[in-house]
Amino acid sequence: MTLTVDFGPNDIVKQIDKTGIKGQHLIFIDDYSSTELENIFKTAEMLEPFWRNRIPLLEGKILCTQFFQPSTRTRFSHETAMFRLGGNVITESNPLVSSAAAKGESLYDSLRVTSQYADVIVLRHPDEGVIDTIEQLGSDASPIISGGYGNVTHPTQGLLDMYTAYRALGGDFKEMTVMIATPDLSRARSGQSFGLGLARMGSKLIYSGTTGLGVPPLIRAKLKAMNANFTEVNDLTIG
Amino acid sequence: MTLTVDFGPNDIVKQIDKTGIKGQHLIFIDDYSSTELENIFKTAEMLEPFWRNRIPLLEGKILCTQFFQPSTRTRFSHETAMFRLGGNVITESNPLVSSAAAKGESLYDSLRVTSQYADVIVLRHPDEGVIDTIEQLGSDASPIISGGYGNVTHPTQGLLDMYTAYRALGGDFKEMTVMIATPDLSRARSGQSFGLGLARMGSKLIYSGTTGLGVPPLIRAKLKAMNANFTEVNDLTIG
């Protein structure tokens, strides 16, 4: 695939509209349909030539990064993206995970307040209970993008891995068989997001890990619901 | 009151000039006269339609937020305001409250240095002793806006509460009777700032709290100095 720049910001805006993701929270990668994912990758491909350049698609907008679990790389990558799209950033990299902050109700309130400041929020939290909070918020908050929740989801990392596969292997996910291997599949949230994305696109999955530390039930249920072609091989003893 | 936008940035600049607050530190809400407060509310009203938009009144200016006491919401609100006015932000949300930093002299020096970087500073500090430091600094520092000092003052929060009252109740403060109720009036710095502002505008105040945890002497002296109409009811026993 050759990258050309025979298009302008308006074409990118049109392409973004095709993704249909505007204004929505991003919790799980399978919140997107295969068509939406395809359009996200096409958008990424159009943005790639502007890698080090500012392209003012989000001029005057504000991103809030709130990381209840530290991650310099994930935080920096979202902030850099916002700057390259022309926006600005407010950031909290060390929120006190106090009893108040840990309670669902308080986080609910905090995200409502932050939504008055920011046009979009990237939230990382060690507790997957935040998913309930975000679902309760619905449209009472600015779009909240997960930068990792508990052990179950890290969709932006999953999208990066999907895009790498798309660019490196020609984009036909249906032809791909992918092994997701790690000693502890029960806590591999990036791997789970990659897996859900691949399954959504029709790839074949093989999970390889350690007995007793397998794919979380929630993820397994999601894979079954989308009729995914996946096997789990958790005892790799060679006999 | 209807919000219209039949005015431009220049009209807002003219309105800001009427407040007479340019270049001054903000420590107590009664640092402003009733006319200045009135003009601040009118300015806020003009800025409201630009809520989510960038209006370049502070293009190229730098705000420094220094929070010796953490407060994500207060910090974010000032930073968001700066971005929406076209400026940039440097921030320290976790300064070490070391013995050096706690000493007046060091903070004095630190604020002088920061003033070489930033056009305006928002400072939060758990110790009301910072008020002396700021008064000593005078024009040797960029304007320093209090984001909360000790137990006695939190004027930006007070201004928000004032503006809410102004917008919700039609703006005639002289007609308002307001009860400021909290178990511990001795540490209710936001409430004190709201109270001082209301008193300045001629409202009638009733303080309601707990015996022994009343309005701090400093605030009471200020209220008396401006001949405020206020009563304090600290024992709410119904008998």
Next chain:
Amino acid sequence: MTLTVDFGPNDIVKQIDKTGIKGQHLIFIDDYSSTELENIFKTAEMLEPFWRNRIPLLEGKILCTQFFQPSTRTRFSHETAMFRLGGNVITESNPLVSSAAAKGESLYDSLRVTSQYADVIVLRHPDEGVIDTIEQLGSDASPIISGGYGNVTHPTQGLLDMYTAYRALGGDFKEMTVMIATPDLSRARSGQSFGLGLARMGSKLIYSGTTGLGVPPLIRAKLKAMNANFTEVNDLTIG
């Protein structure tokens, strides 16, 4: 020397080109030749009138400040400079100095990743071992400016002191004799950087400190390699 502004951004860009420093890491102040230092000071002089103004030499560029040792002033000064030059900033002021982060390999990896985000990095680290890491990175990282490494180098502080001398004393470093006095010369990294810069420009140096806490061997070797005119007086007993 009179400051005039009979030049524009293009003249400044041309002057910056003369420094020959573009794209290079800055570890020690004597990484620069005397001609390069001279051109840096001339550049600073041209930028001085724009002190409080935005001059868009780095529009759309991103600075990353990574401080493994806290320093609000040094961090703020670099961030302010970036904003005044039209760029943006991502910042980590409290990286966990965990065993992983402390290992050279991990920092190596981290700086490579950060280089994908930022056009320039300012790094502060308590361990002078980072110097090896940066040398290994070479062109695999964005230019990394030292904001202080271990006990041996703090070149941006040294450049400030050099520039102060240049502006205050007319700029003829060959005519200057400078005493660098501090109880502990073994840990005076700012002083060492000032000294290396002065030596590079042909000044005469006198070090004055405490016996046993003298100039580090690495710095002494550098001074000798450039045939510097320096003496060390570490026992100041007057007898």
